[in-house]
Amino acid sequence: MRILVTGVAGFIGSTTAELLVARGDDVIGLDNLSTGDISNVPRGVTLVKADIGDAVTIRTLGPFDACIHFAGLIASGESMEVPELYFENNVGQTMTLLNTLLSSGLNHFVFSSSAAVYGDVTSSPILEASPMSPTSPYGASKAMVEDYVAWLVRQGKFRAANLRYFNAAGATRAHPERHAVETHLIPLALDAAAAGTPMSLFGTDYPTPDGTCIRDYVHVLDLARAHVAAVDTLANRESLTVNLGTGVGYSNREVLRAVESVTGHDLEVRELGRRPGDPATLVASVAAAKEILGWTPQHSSLEEIVRSAWESRQ
Ligand SMILES: NC(=O)c1ccc[n+]([C@@H]2O[C@H](COP(=O)([O-])OP(=O)(O)OC[C@H]3O[C@@H](n4cnc5c(N)ncnc54)[C@H](O)[C@@H]3O)[C@@H](O)[C@H]2O)c1
Incomplete structure (x- = not known):
């Protein structure tokens, strides 16, 4: 085509x-x-x-x-x-x-x-x-x-x-995630882990099990x-x-822990207030993608996402 x-x-x-x-x-x-x-x-x-x-x-x-x-x-x-x-x-x-x-x-x-x-x-x-x-x-x-x-x-x-x-999220070696102005949690956390700089965590009082936002x-x-x-x-x-999406959500704290585990660096996390407009939980229903496209995610475990993003920068 x-x-x-x-x-x-x-x-x-x-x-x-x-x-x-x-x-x-x-x-x-x-x-x-x-x-x-x-x-x-x-x-x-x-x-x-x-x-x-x-x-x-x-x-x-x-x-x-x-x-x-x-x-x-x-x-x-x-x-x-x-x-x-x-x-x-x-x-x-x-x-x-x-x-x-x-x-x-x-x-x-x-x-x-x-x-x-x-x-x-x-x-x-x-x-x-x-x-x-x-x-x-x-x-x-x-x-x-x-x-x-x-x-x-x-x-x-x-x-x-x-x-x-x-x-x-995640990346391939040929195409790392490199946005002109980065606003996404995983690349920001990887930047902080690599540079040893503090990482901002927005909102710790959401109605979720650990108080931080959950995303898919x-x-x-x-x-x-x-x-x-x-x-x-x-x-x-x-x-x-x-x-x-995957139908599975991870909290911001869970993502930061995965970044620490993959990179081997402890993050210095600064807990700040909520950002306006951030909903507590966003998790997809994925049944339609499976039924209509015959698609299911194959590379989207949190570990593979964070590891591939980290390795694409090395
Ligand atoms: N990254 C995410 O998590 C996410 C989530 C939901 C939807 N999306 C959508 O997916 C698409 C791709 O996202 P991405 O993360 O690859 O973004 P990106 O910023 O990496 O890529 C966008 C590309 O579009 C080009 N572009 C922007 N305006 C243009 C214009 N007027 N004419 C020609 N080129 C133009 C930019 O130069 C850039 O190369 C976007 O439409 C975004 O809204 C992304």
Whole structure:
């Protein structure tokens, strides 16, 4: 298949593009390198350096069988400060991308959505049927794209998959997790372990067994496998929306203990107050991904996630 992968210089896009190249797909990568790193782009991918909102450039790339759309700004905290940037980049530019690809006959679209579309849910595990009720412009930008895509599918324009990731983590040696501004717990804890600097722990009075937030971590390689499965599933299905997680949650303290055990370094943990907008527990229901995509995580034990992330930095 001829596949456009946007955000190919980022963490999850680069890992997925590598799997697609390995199975023989013709992969064109689109990235403006605003937060991505060119060294992430796998061998065998043709990189086009442009915005996803650059209709003129995208029109010259010709028709694609599928587009997997990873490109976007990803920090929900930052999105509270500059919502206009998030809506322009993640929604406005995505609409231009979609409209341009549709005019050259796109068949299948796979979208990087997020657990952030659910907002502050109290039920656990979270089912896909839970209402979208985002609590940040970042989460809202994902929900808005899902809504737009749903209308296009309903009108028979193309087939589409929304993949709602929980916490992407772990790494392969070729593609360490290296976000421009790091906000994720595991890479921050690994940084602190390596440098011997203090680690901030936000909120120790949540209604969870050890008082810290609980999250569902899924290995980036498992996410990449799910995207390949989604592209293939759309051959037989008009649309799908699934959570990608493991169905198992770990508390922040459990994650920090795993980091200490894997790295052999004790962390100096600074306990701080809660951050606004952090729900106590976010754990995915994963039955739909199994049933619809035939996908189950294979690399997502907490030990393998932390170890692979640590080893990718050595
Ligand atoms: N990392 C997670 O835990 C997580 C969880 C849920 C959803 N997601 C979603 O998955 C996708 C990929 O996440 P990631 O962790 O790989 O992020 P990343 O920051 O590593 O990669 C994003 C890539 O998109 C590119 N980009 C951003 N805006 C662009 C634009 N307008 N035009 C062209 N390129 C642009 C950046 O340069 C970067 O290479 C994002 O859409 C994110 O919202 C990530």
